[in-house]
Amino acid sequence: MTEQSDLIETFDSVSLAELRRRRSSKWVKYPPDVLPAWIAELDVPLAEPIRRALHEAIELGDTGYAEAGALPEAFAAYARSRLGWTVDPSQVQVVPDVMVGVAEILRVATPPGAGVVINPPVYPPFFDTIEEVGRRVIEVPLSRTAAGWDLDLEGLEAAFRAGARVYLLCSPHNPTGRVWSNADLVRIAELAARYDALVLADEIHAPLALAGATHTPFLEAGDAAAEHAIVLTSASKAWNLAGLKCAVAVTGSPRMKALLDRLPGEVRYRTSIFGVIAGVAAFRDGGPWLDALLVHLDRTRKLLAEKLAELLPEVGYIPPEASFLAWLDCTALGLGDDPAKVFLERGRVALLTGHAFGRQGDGFARLNIGTSRALVAEAVRRLAAAVGR
Numbered sequence: 001m002t003e004q005s006d007l008i009e010t011f012d013s014v015s016l017a018e019l020r021r022r023r024s025s026k027w028v029k030y031p032p033d034v035l036p037a038w039i040a041e042l043d044v045p046l047a048e049p050i051r052r053a054l055h056e057a058i059e060l061g062d063t064g065y066a067e068a069g070a071l072p073e074a075f076a077a078y079a080r081s082r083l084g085w086t087v088d089p090s091q092v093q094v095v096p097d098v099m100v101g102v103a104e105i106l107r108v109a110t111p112p113g114a115g116v117v118i119n120p121p122v123y124p125p126f127f128d129t130i131e132e133v134g135r136r137v138i139e140v141p142l143s144r145t146a147a148g149w150d151l152d153l154e155g156l157e158a159a160f161r162a163g164a165r166v167y168l169l170c171s172p173h174n175p176t177g178r179v180w181s182n183a184d185l186v187r188i189a190e191l192a193a194r195y196d197a198l199v200l201a202d203e204i205h206a207p208l209a210l211a212g213a214t215h216t217p218f219l220e221a222g223d224a225a226a227e228h229a230i231v232l233t234s235a236s237k238a239w240n241l242a243g244l245k246c247a248v249a250v251t252g253s254p255r256m257k258a259l260l261d262r263l264p265g266e267v268r269y270r271t272s273i274f275g276v277i278a279g280v281a282a283f284r285d286g287g288p289w290l291d292a293l294l295v296h297l298d299r300t301r302k303l304l305a306e307k308l309a310e311l312l313p314e315v316g317y318i319p320p321e322a323s324f325l326a327w328l329d330c331t332a333l334g335l336g337d338d339p340a341k342v343f344l345e346r347g348r349v350a351l352l353t354g355h356a357f358g359r360q361g362d363g364f365a366r367l368n369i370g371t372s373r374a375l376v377a378e379a380v381r382r383l384a385a386a387v388g389r
Contacts, residue, residue, distance in 0.1 A: 003288060004288065004291060004292045004295065007288070007289060007292035007293075008292045008295055008296050010044075010045050011044055011045075011292070011293065011296040011372065012296070012372045012373055012374070013372070014043050014044065014045070014371065014372050014375075016375065019043055020032060024041055024243060025039055025041070026038070026039045026041040026368075029350070030344075030350050033348050034344065034348045034349065034350050035348065035349045035350065035375070035378060035379055035382060036350045036368075037349060037350060037351055037367050037368045037369075037371070037375075037379050038340075038350045038351055038352040038366070038368060039352065039368065040174070040237060040242075040323075040324070040325060040368060040370070041240060041242065041368070041370070042237075042240040042293075042324065042370040042371070043370060043371035043372065043375065044240055044293065044370070046239075046240070047239055047281075047282065047286045047289035047290075048289070049281045049282070049284070049285035049286055049289070050239060050241070050278045050281045050282055050286065052281070053277050053278060053280070053281040054274060054277060054278060054281075057273070057274065057277050062273065062277075063273065063274075064273060065269050065273065066094070066246070066268065066269065066271045066272060066273040066275070066276045067268070067276070068092075068093070068094040068268065068276065069276055069280065070280050071092070071094060071246075071248065071276050071279050071280050071283075072089035072090070072092035072093075072094075072248070073089045074279070074280045074283040074284045075087065075089075075092055075248055075250075075279075075283050076088070076089045076092065077283065077284070078283035078284070078287075079217070081287075082207070082287070083206070083215065083217055083220075084220075085217040085219070085220055087219075087250060087252075088252075090257075091250060091251040091252060091256075091257050092248050092249075092250050093248065093249045093250075093251075093260050093263070093268075094246065094247070094248060094249075094268050094271050094276065095232070095247050095248065095249050095263075095267055095268070095271065096245050096246065096247065096267070096270040096271045096272070096275075097234065097236070097242075097245055097246070097247045098202055098204050098232045098233065098234055098247045099125045099129050100247075100267070100270065101232045101247055101249045102129055102168065102200055102202070102232060103129050103132060103133050104263050104264070104267055105200060105230060105249070105259070105260070105263070106129075106130070106133045106135055106166065106200075107133055108259065108262040108263060109166065109198055109259055110135060110165065110166055110198075112134040112135070113134065113135065113136060114135050114136065114164075114165065114166065115135070115136045115137075115138040115159070115162075115163060115164040115165070115166070116130045116135050116136065116137060116138060116164065116166045116167070116168055117138045117139075117140050117156060117159045117160075117164050117166065117167045117168065118130070118137060118138070118139060118140070118168050118170075119139075119140055119141060119142050119151060119152070119169070119170065119173070120139055120141050120142070120357060120358025120359070120360045120361070121141075121142065121175060121176070121327075121354065121357035121358050121360040121361040121364065122142075122170050122173070122174065122175075122357055122358060123170055123174045123175070123202070123357070124356040124357060126168055126170070127358070130168070135166075138159050138164050139358065140152050140155040140156050140158075140159050141155075141358070141360050142173075142176065142360070144360075147318075148176065148178065148318045149173070149176045149178055150178075151180060151184050151188075153184065153187055153188065153191070156188065156191060157191050157195075160191060160192075160194075160195035160197050161195070164197070165195070165196070165197045165198060166197060166198045166199075166200065167188070167192065167197060167198070167199045167200070168200050168202065169188065169199055169200065169201045169202065169218065170202050171185070171201050171202065171203055171206070171215075171218060172203075172205045172206060172208070172209060172213075172215060172321065172322035172323060174205060174323065174325060175325050175327040175352075175357055175361075175364075175366045176318075176320070176327050177318075177319070177320020177321050177322055177323055177325060177326070177327065178320075178321055178322075179209055179213040179214070179215050179321040179322050180216070181216075182216045182221060185216050185218055185221035185222075185225070186221045186222040186225075188218075188221070189218070189221045189222045189223075189224040189225040189228065189229065190222065190224055192224060192225075192228035192229065193224035193227065193228055196228075197228065198228060198229070198230070198259075199218060199225070199228055199229040199230075200229070200230055200232065201217075201218035201219075201229055201230070201231045201232065202232055202233075203215070203217065203218065203231050203232065203233040204232070204233050204234050204236065204237050204247070205237055205238075205322050205323040206233055206322070207235070207237070207238035207290060208237060208238050208293075208294065208297070208322050208323045208324065209321065209322045210294060210297060210298050210301070210320070210321060210322055211294070211298050212321070213321035213322060215322065217231060218231050219231055219250065219251075219252040225252065226251075226252030226253040226256070227253050227255055227256070228256075229252070229256065230249055230250065230251055230256055230259070230260065231249070231250040231251075232247060232248070232249050232250075233247065233248060233250070234246065234247035234248065234279070235278065235279045235282035235283060235286070236275075237323065238282070238286075238290055238293070239278070239282040239286055239289070239290070241275065241278050241279070241282065244272050244274045244275035244278050244279075245270075245271060245272040245275045246271050246272055246274075246275025246276050246278070246279050248279075297323075297324050297369070297370065299373065300324070300369050300370075300371075300373055300376055301319040301320060301326070301369060302319065303373050303376055303377065304317065304319070304326055304367075304369055304376055304380065305317060305319055307376070307377055307380040307381075308328075308380060311380055311381065311383075311384040311389055312333075312380065312383060312384050312387070312389065314330075314332040314333055315328050315329065315330055315332070315333065315383075316328070316329030316330075316331075316332070317329070324368060324369050324370030325366055325367070325368060325369070325370075326366065326367040326368075326369050327364060327366055328351075328364060328365050328366070328367055329363065329364055330363055330364060330365055331363035331364075333387055335363075335387070336363075337354075337355065337362040337363055338353050338354070338355055338362075339351075339354070339363065339364070339365050340352065340353040340354070340365040341353065342386055342387075343365065343382070343383055343386045345386075346385070346386035346387075347382035347383055347384075347385050347386030348382060349379050349382035349383060349386070351365040351366060351367050352365065352366040352368075353365060354366070367379065
């Protein structure tokens with residue numbers, strides 16, 4: 001077998017008994033009879049380069065305060081080789097995680113009460129973080145079409161025209177799995193320039209663009225982007241490192257770097273040294289492991305479509321273009337606004353409630369398919385059992 005085939009096999013051979021020994025949120029929130037498929041953690045073995053780097057740090061007792069170290073250069077090399085994105089390492093700043101970066105930037109870039117545009121249904125911490133720092137959520141919902149979900153750029157312009165000056169963009173999008181087109185991103189950058197608005201692009205799922213989709217880093221979306229945007233991203237979703245707490249904020253102009261330089265110096269010390277070490281290993285040496293994961297996720301999203309068609313054909317499902325999250329339209333099942341509650345009570349499978357993503361998520365639920373294909377099939381069997389199938 002090839003190295004990639006061997007890696008893919010490890011993703012499918014993960015056992016439920018071993019997973020239940022984990023102490024992360026995914027595996028301790030619910031009783032043992034519940035199959036957890038809610039929070040965005042992968043059920044995968046750690047990539048070997050990351051495992052080696054962390055073991056070395058432990059053996060050295062390297063557990064002090066974090067510095068950026070080699071992370072900016074490692075990220076820049078990764079961005080160039082995998083995304084075709086030229087990044088100046090001097091414009092890469094370490095932050096504890098993407099949403100902490102968003103919060104701290106909002107504190108220094110906007111006055112209290114400022115409006116921040118988001119596109120629900122969207123990652124729940126977008127709502128919470130904006131409110132936490134005393135800013136206002138301005139909703140410009142995605143447009144739902146027969147083919148899926150699209151950005152409402154006319155609505156975005158209306159929000160800018162009404163005074164909003166920050167746009168928190170989820171790209172690729174969570175929970176729908178959309179990878180936005182280059183044309184859409186260029187248009188956003190043009191609008192930001194016209195209204196002198198700031199775009200904060202959460203690109204944490206960018207490494208997970210699947211076959212048939214091409215992610216465009218926002219700072220590559222036309223000349224205006226660099227003057228009006230900051231990209232925040234991390235190795236955490238693609239290499240399953242969320243608990244190690246490390247992300248990067250990336251700028252493309254002196255103006256945006258000056259904004260980042262206003263962040264409190266203490267912010268970088270809230271980053272974990274293990275997160276920095278793991279991030280460097282992921283970006284430098286984690287490519288083959290990531291390639292195998294993408295093949296596995298492509299197969300898994302197709303398997304989910306097959307199993308839903310077989311057991312729950314009423315459920316609407318558009319395979320994600322990126323990541324390992326499936327956005328399920330359960331409205332035809334007649335389970336009310338919160339189908340995840342029914343699936344948990346009757347099927348003993350935990351999904352993330354659509355409510356959490358905004359009112360546009362009523363009747364929906366998010367299923368994590370970042371696990372073995374056997375466990376994805378078991379999750380669908382439990383969903384079907386919950387509605388008497």
